[in-house]
Amino acid sequence: MKALITGITGQDGSYLADFLLDKGCEVFGMVRRSSTENFERINHLRDRITLVQADLMDQVSMIKVIDEIRPAEVYNLAAMSFVPTSWDQPVLTGEVTALGATRVLEAIKVVDPKIKFYQASSSEMFGKVVEVPQTEKTPFYPRSPYGVAKVYAHWITVNYRESYNMFAVSGILFNHESPRRGLEFVTRKVTYGAAKIKLGLASELRMGNLDASRDWGYAKDYVQAMWLMLQQEKPLDYVISSERTHTVRQLVEAAFSCLDLDWKKHIKIDRRLVRPAEVDQLLGNSAKAHKELGWYPTTSFEELVRIMVDADMKLLKKQNNIA
Ligand code: NAP
Numbered sequence: 001m002k003a004l005i006t007g008i009t010g011q012d013g014s015y016l017a018d019f020l021l022d023k024g025c026e027v028f029g030m031v032r033r034s035s036t037e038n039f040e041r042i043n044h045l046r047d048r049i050t051l052v053q054a055d056l057m058d059q060v061s062m063i064k065v066i067d068e069i070r071p072a073e074v075y076n077l078a079a080m081s082f083v084p085t086s087w088d089q090p091v092l093t094g095e096v097t098a099l100g101a102t103r104v105l106e107a108i109k110v111v112d113p114k115i116k117f118y119q120a121s122s123s124e125m126f127g128k129v130v131e132v133p134q135t136e137k138t139p140f141y142p143r144s145p146y147g148v149a150k151v152y153a154h155w156i157t158v159n160y161r162e163s164y165n166m167f168a169v170s171g172i173l174f175n176h177e178s179p180r181r182g183l184e185f186v187t188r189k190v191t192y193g194a195a196k197i198k199l200g201l202a203s204e205l206r207m208g209n210l211d212a213s214r215d216w217g218y219a220k221d222y223v224q225a226m227w228l229m230l231q232q233e234k235p236l237d238y239v240i241s242s243e244r245t246h247t248v249r250q251l252v253e254a255a256f257s258c259l260d261l262d263w264k265k266h267i268k269i270d271r272r273l274v275r276p277a278e279v280d281q282l283l284g285n286s287a288k289a290h291k292e293l294g295w296y297p298t299t300s301f302e303e304l305v306r307i308m309v310d311a312d313m314k315l316l317k318k319q320n321n322i323a
């Protein structure tokens with residue numbers, strides 16, 4: 001089975017590639033042209049995958065790669081995925097994160113509408129939540145240009161499914177993290193920042209809103225759900241979450257206590273990191289995924305924080321020649 005992953009250089013793309021290779025799939029990864037390579041997350045599997053160049057901004061390139069590869073499954077994970085950047089670059093966010101999904105769907109429709117399509121939808125679509133916990137039926141109320149773009153991508157996926165009878169599904173994934181998470185996202189910022197303080201490489205960590213809460217899971221668990229959705233008889237959307245919520249403050253406490261550090265001595269609040277509109281509380285209900293996909297998360301919040309802190313300690317020691 002041939003699978004094409006857009007966003008293979010990102011956190012999820014790299015874990016999904018690991019997962020699909022283990023399943024015996026032939027994996028193609030779409031990368032955009034860059035003046036320097038950005039393949040850290042996929043270096044360990046470079047000789048087992050095929051990289052192809054295209055860009056979600058460019059319709060012709062999307063049609064070309066899908067026509068050349070003729071994959072059975074396309075996972076659209078590429079996006080401008082960092083929420084704060086979406087306020088600074090709202091038009092680009094719309095082009096890539098919203099219209100990018102249309103370009104992939106349109107390429108599939110033109111080349112072969114039988115190709116299965118997965119869209120990386122997000123709990124950010126729930127935004128200012130209208131109910132707790134959030135299910136597949138909870139109405140959306142996005143709070144950032146990123147969230148708005150994801151709502152568009154979500155509904156265009158539903159629309160192509162209903163209009164052209166395509167196997168097009170959305171996974172509404174709640175926050176998921178790992179040692180491969182980008183350094184600007186809050187979990188990795190905290191685990192990396194705490195490790196730097198422990199090793200004497202920094203003394204403080206500047207943070208925004210500590211009161212927001214998120215439903216955090218482990219990315220490795222979540223990519224399995226993407227694949228499961230494409231193996232079902234019917235194309236349906238699913239909420240994928242840990243069904244537990246923690247505040248950013250609890251995250252900070254957990255990471256610093258892994259290293260026997262008192263977080264209150266090191267965390268400084270920086271108002272510039274507070275968002276113009278916040279998503280205060282996310283908590284998913286994944287009953288549908290449990291029942292129909294047989295999917296369950298395997299890693300608790302505490303285990304996840306420990307995995308990330310340990311990985312960052314190891315990385316920083318290596319980078320700084322510390323024994
Ligand atoms: P990520 O680490 O930020 O990766 C994003 C990927 O998109 C990168 O490979 C990036 O390529 C690629 N990309 C960006 N613009 C592109 C363009 N114009 N053309 C082609 N590729 C482009 O994100 P992630 O955490 O793995 O998330 C994967 C997807 O799930 C994203 O769509 C995200 O919005 C969504 N999502 C994530 C979470 C989460 O908690 N992680 C939750 C819900 C939904 P470069 O390496 O070249 O920048």
Ligand code: G4F
Pocket residue numbers: 081082083121122123124173174175176184185186187189206207208209210212213214248273274275278279282
């Ligand atoms: O880690 P974050 O930047 O993730 P956010 O905004 O929830 O978005 C992530 O999850 C979404 C799924 O819900 C994805 F769709 C999206 O692509 C991305 O992967 O921020 C989490 C929370 C926010 O409430 C933020 O205000 O942490 C709070 N926070 C507090 N201080 C901070 C900081 N976030 C960041 N990035 N940096 C801080 O210093």
